[in-house]
Amino acid sequence: MVEALIFILMGGGAVAGALTVVLARNPVYSAMGLLATLFSVAVLYVSHLAHVVAAVQVIVYAGAVMTLFLFVIMLIGVDKSETRDERLPYQRVVVAGLGALMVAAALGVTVFGDFDWVPAAASTVSESATNGTIERVARPLFTEWVLAFEATALLLTIAAAGAVALAHYRGRGR
Amino acid sequence: MLDAGWYMSLAAVLFAVGALGLLVRRNALVMFMCIELMLNAVNLTLIAAGRALSDINGQVAVFFILVVAAAEVVVGLAIIVSIFRLRSTASVDELSELKG
Numbered sequence: 001m002v003e004a005l006i007f008i009l010m011g012g013g014a015v016a017g018a019l020t021v022v023l024a025r026n027p028v029y030s031a032m033g034l035l036a037t038l039f040s041v042a043v044l045y046v047s048h049l050a051h052v053v054a055a056v057q058v059i060v061y062a063g064a065v066m067t068l069f070l071f072v073i074m075l076i077g078v079d080k081s082e083t084r085d086e087r088l089p090y091q092r093v094v095v096a097g098l099g100a101l102m103v104a105a106a107l108g109v110t111v112f113g114d115f116d117w118v119p120a121a122a123s124t125v126s127e128s129a130t131n132g133t134i135e136r137v138a139r140p141l142f143t144e145w146v147l148a149f150e151a152t153a154l155l156l157t158i159a160a161a162g163a164v165a166l167a168h169y170r171g172r173g174r
Numbered sequence: 175m176l177d178a179g180w181y182m183s184l185a186a187v188l189f190a191v192g193a194l195g196l197l198v199r200r201n202a203l204v205m206f207m208c209i210e211l212m213l214n215a216v217n218l219t220l221i222a223a224g225r226a227l228s229d230i231n232g233q234v235a236v237f238f239i240l241v242v243a244a245a246e247v248v249v250g251l252a253i254i255v256s257i258f259r260l261r262s263t264a265s266v267d268e269l270s271e272l273k274g
Contacts, residue, residue, distance in 0.1 A: 003176045011184045021207050022195035034207045037188070040237050041214050044181070048221045050233050056240055057217075065210070072251045073203060076258050087267060092197050092198070099194045106186030110179045130225045132233045140234050152241045159245035166252040 007048050027073045031066060039064045051134040077118035181222035187232070190227035202254050202264045213243050 013036055019109035020033025038061045141149055192211030199205055217236045224232015258264055 002209070006253055007176055007180060007184075011180075014184065015187055018191040018195075018211055021211060022191055022199065022203065027201060028236060030207055034210060037214065041188075041218055044184075044218060046223055048181075048225050050221050050236070052222065053233050053236050053240075055216075056237065060240055060244055061210075061214075062216065065244060068247060068251055069203070069207065072255060075255060076203070077266050092263075095194050095197045098197075099190055102193070103187055106183040106190070108259065109186075110183035117188050130230055130233070132229055136230055137233050139182050140231060141237065144231075145238075148238060151244075152238060155213035155245050156241065159248045161250045163252040166249070166256050169256060 003047055006043065010043045010047075011039040015036075028070070031069050031073060034069075035066050038066070049130055052132050052134050052137045064142055065121070178222045178226040181218060181255070186213040188218070190214075200265050200267050202257075202266050202269075205266065206250055206254070210243065212249070213239060252263040 017033040017036030017040065019037075020036070021030045024030045024033060038057060042054045042057040042062070045051075045057060182226045189212050192215060195211070196205050197207035199208065217239055220232045220235050220239075224230065224235075254264060257269060261268060263269070
């Protein structure tokens with residue numbers, strides 16, 4: 001019962017934040033909406049016993065990434081409001097149709113589907129197997145997926161170097 | 175335990191909102207935030223599926239997605255800033271050529 005309550009509250013918060021991201025005119029409001037969504041999803045992670053992932057979500061996403069976003073928004077300037085005229089004909093209509101279709105499909109699957117896609121579902125779920133403590137998450141990370149882990153380390157190094165290179169790029173003959 | 179389908183549909187709604195925002199908005203920063211929204215929807219799916227299958231690897235996959243998303247944000251925002259320096263705009267309607 002508690003989980004259902006958390007789901008309703010945090011799911012509502014996540015959807016409200018997502019709608020704020022899309023509908024807000026000011027990019028700062030969009031960033032705040034994204035922040036609300038990230039926190040709500042982190043709470044849902046905790047209710048799934050994914051403690052470490054929730055902590056990483058709050059520290060890395062809500063902390064570092066959103067700070068970076070706000071920095072760039074302030075750097076570019078928030079006072080320039082986006083023009084709302086649409087240059088592509090029928091774009092809005094097609095997008096609205098697509099959105100209604102996706103939401104209807106999701107709700108239809110939830111209400112009418114019986115989720116046979118999970119082979120070992122429900123009866124054999126053991127709570128201890130997915131209790132995401134640091135040790136439980138780190139063990140496969142450093143044994144089974146160690147190559148992918150090293151690859152992400154390389155990726156982060158390349159991304160940091162690339163960001164510095166882009167920041168120093170002045171362009172030829174300028 | 176709540177049925178995994180509820181989390182799946184919540185994730186689908188979040189993904190739909192993000193995808194539609196990406197299609198509707200013209201501000202490069204807001205489009206970027208919509209991409210983050212979609213990534214989060216997929217993360218929620220992986221966590222829910224991992225729990226329903228009693229498999230810790232769902233959480234490991236989310237961890238990797240978080241790292242890759244952080245790298246993507248760093249490079250993407252650097253590109254947006256350097257474009258803004260040249261063009262003084264972050265609207266993708268104005269950025270119709272690859273020439274710097």
